Amino acid sequence: MNGYCGQILRVNLTSKEITTEPLDPEIAKKFIGGRGLGTYFMSKEVDPTVDALSPENKFIVATGPLTGSPAPTASRYMVVTKSPLSGTIASSNSGGFWGPELKFAGYDAMIVEGKSDTPCYIAIRDDKIEICDASKYWGSLVAAATDGLLEEFGDPKARVMLIGPAGEKLSPISAVMNEKCRAAGRSGVGAVMGSKNLKAVVVRGSGKVQVADSEKCSAALKDIRGVLKEHPVTGGGLPTHGTAVLVNIINSSGVYPTRNFQEAYFPPADQASGEVLTEQYLTGKDVCFRCPIGCGRVSKADDVEGGGPEYETIWAYTADCAVDDMAAVIKANMWCNEYGLDTISAGATIACAMEMNQRGLLSEEEMAMGPPLEFGSGPAVIEWTRLMGIGEGLAGKMAQGSYRLAESYGAPELSMTVKKLEMPAYDPRGIQGQGLQYATSNRGGCHVRGYMISPEVLGIPEKLDPMSLEGKPTWAIAFQNLTACIDSLGICLFTSFALGAEHYASMYNTIIGGEVTADDLVEAGDRIWNIERVFNLAAGIDPSQDTLPKRLLEEPIPEGASKGAVNHLDQLLPLYYAERGWSTDGIPTDEKLQTLGLK
């Protein structure tokens, strides 16, 4: 099969059984790969009501047909499992080099089942698969464990996907890491590895991805690289300043959530902007497999140096905690990477704890383990991140994420989450469509299931009034479906700033082979969105959870360019359900599911 390896690896950690099975071409066509294929397997094999941290949950890593291919940004793999944070389907993706390497070893996806009695890791050398003892790496920080595993594996060019101590301790905001600083960050997927006693998967492959029509492919990819290069975002802002190029743009639009979303404008934001990162802290770039964009940064503050920080990380650790110090972000980011914590959820949870302290909910005694949890404290954000990685006392409660933290103090309304997942760096009060997107995202408060910031703030592909409700459900659905398709193809979402569905169809046809149209791909995205929704409903995620924190619906933004705004989700949601072909209470109709071939 062109694009695909045609083979799925299945590892049962209870029975130690290791098997392979062919990839069904019909399923590949319907669900593409990555997020779609992983969700298909979850729907088919896992009871949605299962405890996410039980051996009955499965941990699926799925690449897309473009992963490891000559397509630009062909680096992505997707972790698909049931989330221990939100209870929804989780699909968190990461770049770097691990995904392509799994393809080179010959597998489109790996399904990990059961639970090992003792800490283990999976070693993959083409068709030689072993389950190995990982006792000596259990408890190790990410960089040291990566180095140790590479040495033990005996090939410095192997790739390591692993969890840090946070995942081992089942923190529902823990990440799966690869290449030390790349993360499948969100939804607590690290804890699912931890629950299976699986520290790492090390892979090295000698194969390559076959292309259907190499001549046409070569011409098509040349055009596409040209489009990426010419675009001001993929050829300008992202390569120059990384994702942090957004800081000044979002803050000046007055939608940069500040002090745990109490405000939406942070006057000293420019002191921790992409421009400042580039000039004062940047030491290098960390570019993913075959990526012509190269947004990944390497930065250094005092004696701390490493990958990142990303825009969302900067936001969580600066404006959301009211800190104006980039060096603090770089250091906190390093602890997130080392302990394997999601930077957005970790930073936002510290912001939530700061507001809890502001409102007198935390005692001096329980805070005594670290610096006072006060807005504006750089030392606090650094040290509490480390303490959350260790996971004792108050920091242990914080490592459960902001919802469980705030709820345990009787103040769940202080958690800025949707479906218990912390929202990232865009205040939905000043961006109506983004609010709808957060509320309806199948994994909760997430910006990368449909990035409405693109039309509503950046004006890509066209500028929409962020405060208008007009047409927003249509736009949100279009973005959600296309994103599901891109996530399933195995390339980077950032390509969509410059590329449209027709470009993805062109890559599909010349690399995988076939004559799919742009509409076919968007329909596959719709199918993937709906199979996720069906999983969530069966898991008990009621449509009443399609909402936003009360603050964002009721308390107007106090200052800045979006002063006075609240989100009008109540007006948008019924239109969204209708346009999705769902019932008025948000349930996909039989007719809709039949149209998509899901029933």
Place this chain on the structure above:
Amino acid sequence: MNGYCGQILRVNLTSKEITTEPLDPEIAKKFIGGRGLGTYFMSKEVDPTVDALSPENKFIVATGPLTGSPAPTASRYMVVTKSPLSGTIASSNSGGFWGPELKFAGYDAMIVEGKSDTPCYIAIRDDKIEICDASKYWGSLVAAATDGLLEEFGDPKARVMLIGPAGEKLSPISAVMNEKCRAAGRSGVGAVMGSKNLKAVVVRGSGKVQVADSEKCSAALKDIRGVLKEHPVTGGGLPTHGTAVLVNIINSSGVYPTRNFQEAYFPPADQASGEVLTEQYLTGKDVCFRCPIGCGRVSKADDVEGGGPEYETIWAYTADCAVDDMAAVIKANMWCNEYGLDTISAGATIACAMEMNQRGLLSEEEMAMGPPLEFGSGPAVIEWTRLMGIGEGLAGKMAQGSYRLAESYGAPELSMTVKKLEMPAYDPRGIQGQGLQYATSNRGGCHVRGYMISPEVLGIPEKLDPMSLEGKPTWAIAFQNLTACIDSLGICLFTSFALGAEHYASMYNTIIGGEVTADDLVEAGDRIWNIERVFNLAAGIDPSQDTLPKRLLEEPIPEGASKGAVNHLDQLLPLYYAERGWSTDGIPTDEKLQTLGLK
């Protein structure tokens, strides 16, 4: 001092004495740093007639005032010493991260003197300097030695500059390597480290480079990054395809030396082009410190993966050896990196050996250690590179470079060198100004002392007729002087595709402080060029060596776009001498030297 650390480190390997001394601000102003500063120290402290491999030669590593600063591409360090290959002053520079780290540790330059009795390395942790035993790394390949040294040093973020086995065995085409695949490649500078029993210099620093006017600097650098981003070479060709973007351009111009310069057009060149590298072999990018261009590639062929290959490497191993296989280049390049060989000289020496074999100069017996040395053989270029790294038998003779090889068989005219340094990938018969540049370059056959390809082929900053002689001495001198200045500032020469002298002056003034003009910088470049010339003359490099291989002056190019051309150096050289302010026989006049403050 802004920009500078203000301190020089001096290590005597004979006496084990380690001292520091202040950088004289007047000298810094006159010679800038890097290449200029290193040559100043060599001129002041080393007898130019010294044996390059004796303890009396010095091994100087000098950064520039912009190295490690916020300036884009602020990564370069320069190795300055007397070359064991050419007997000239050598100044070979490299990017990556080593140079900035030396600045962070507090040193503008390091002067290594004498010779250690046993293999050693120098460990630098800010102001803590040690000379350590390197016996266990002697003989180790570059990647393994780097890993071992990092582990022993105890900080994975330290940076390692080192030699491979080729440098240990004093091969005059051996390189100094850093970050495993970056090279101060040319002039055999690795052998000077080897002659001092110095395997490596490991450095880690905690400081930073101070900036004179951070507000003005910030604005100036923003503009400069914009200029780099907008330019089709620094913002387009180089980021997309790396330096290999040149393959098809140079070949179609009929100046792509083929079969050891017997021809200048290689029909299958497009099978080993930048475009093919990008689509079939590229796995990632290897971006230097603070570089917005990101030309560095990571590529993979079968089980071989690593940094590179560069355009010049591809040329040397494909057209020059008539091989049409990119996988062979990637593998040969890997051996060069592992043994620490200059890829241009190594590949070109194999091409020379192939022509020697074509002409019946080599016996079956001496060639029996490897595949037949026949034009077109991929296996030959891979295996003979490895054998040159080991350095026995015929391969040991080849590891002396093509001049000593061909001369030892009585056929020095088959060595395509200037001053014994192998010329790179541009045939001077079809590019008159580049021929003048090769002939007059102070380190011999080198393209990066004044890249006349820029105006003569690429049309930057304006298109010159490559076959015309009109104005070429003026252009060559302007390029040579500006290049000397850029090499001394510590940033990457590739910036000069987009930037002019006024941009460098702007960076100088806002980072280092001062009010230098573009003309001041070019005059400093002129000063540096002349001090190099004076060193070479004193070293016994007669102006009669300002020439090209006879073939290029007498045998017309047989095929391709530049068919029929020869180089007319005889017409250009007298004009060049005159315009340089030198005597008719190529000696800088007292008046010229006085004007430059060199007498």
